[in-house]
Amino acid sequence: MSRLVPVAIMLLLGLASQAMAASDDPWSSVDPTGQKIVFWHNHTRGRQEALAAIVQEFNRSNPYRITVTQEYQGRYEDIFHKVVGVLNTADAPDLVVAYQNQAATYQLLGGLADLTSLLNSPKWGLSAEEQQDFFPAFFRQDIFPIFRQARLGLAPNRSTEVLYYNLDWLRELGVNAPPATPDEFKIVACRAAKTPFSKAAVAGGSMGYVVDFEASRLASWVFALGGEIFDEQKMAYTYNTPAAQLTLSFLRDLFTAGCAAPVSERFGDQADFGAGRVLFTTASSSGLPFYKDAVDNGARFAWSVAPLPHLTPAPVMNVYGASVSLPKTTPPRQLAAWLFVKYYTSPPVQAKWGMAANYFPVRRSAAASLQDYFERNPAYKTAFDLLAFSKYEPSVPGYDFVRDLVAKAMAAILIQGAEVQGTLEKLTKESNDILQEQMRGLPTGPKQ
Secondary structure, X not given: OOOHHHHHHHHHHHHHHHHHHHHHOOOOOOXXXXXXXXXXXXXXXXXXXXXXXXXXXXXXXXXXXXXXXXXXXOOHHHHHHXXXXXXXXXXXXXXXXXXXXXXXXXXXXOOEOOOHHHHOOOOOOOOHHHHHOEOHHHHHOOEEHHHOOEEOOEOOOEEEEEEEEEHHHHHHOOOOOOOOOHHHHHHHHHHHHHOOOOOOOOOOOOEEEEEOOOHHHHHHHHHHOOOOOEEOOOOEEOOOOHHHHHHHHHHHHHHHOOOEEEOOOOOHHHHHHHOOOEEEEEEEHHHHHHHHHHHHOOOOOOEEEEXXXXXXXXXXXXXXXOEEEOEOOOHHHHHHHHHXXXXXXXXXXXXXXXXXXXXXXXXXXXXXXXXXXXXXXXHHHHHHOOHHHEEOOOOOOOHHHHHHHHHHHHHHHHOOOOOHHHHHHHHHHHHHHHHHHHHOOOOOOXXX
């Protein structure tokens, strides 16, 4: 009998240890084997082909016989409306691309899984070293203070706002580098408006800068001039700050002087830049291949990208992009979906996806596999090296509606001559009214 007691004690200790492990990791006993996963996305053409190849390789290689089916569901706004209609039902997809403000709206409906426990699962998650390999700003962007620090997605890619510039034209204007400050920018943009580019593909007028009236454009300029558009501590929009007023006054002065103009049509900035009619544009780095095509098929000049002219000691790069979120389904399906996200964000796959889609990888170690691509695409490398200065726009519900208000406010100031301070005061109030209306849907208040 005495010999059996220690054995019994050991068995009890072993069971207790297993119970503790299970309590520490709620996913330790979940089995994802054989699950069929549906991924809703917005990618077309070459990006869809690249994603299909990634999905195919995951389906072939994962040891759990998980099958992912990727389905194109339209543009971001199309997906948004479709997802809202099926959240918390059997028709919800297992994976969906979502900007952070869209994910916040989904969570107002209680429809998304918090990925924190999956990310940190000893059995299925990412190690501390793997988590630290993500660019910090990319990694933090999907954590939502308004939902008690819930992680509602993980980034598979990002882009950043950059200044596209015609280097040959700059040199004709007596400048050898892109402008570093707003004053330098205004001087050379106004010179370009009066001095057409000698290699312009078509005759006609010239312009220093064209800009579309869009919330990310405004946010990028405000960031560059040292300001914010949102106070995360007070949970409020701040479009009426001195930095925002300075930004719109600066842009209005460019418009009034005839040195800047609105984008004429969708992708008109790319076309005008490629033809040598416009010296500067600001746009997403994901547009690099389209700008290259425009130049190659247009005026054929030396060009590159740079950070926006800034008043801060270092550049401030507005980084954005949709993440991958997991609508609530069943634990086996959610685990299977997570394992695909884990694969999708692994460094080797990130390098392939970055080259195919011209997005930036979210893992720093992926750069080791991109050296040849950097050499072939120096503008991509320039933008990639600026990711250390990342900043991002608000991750709050209702930002889609606020973005529409921002576009109207920009048009009112820059085209219709509306007064800057009053317009921004009104924009701030209306934006915060939208936010408060959205926040009423929170099941609990923000974590203090």
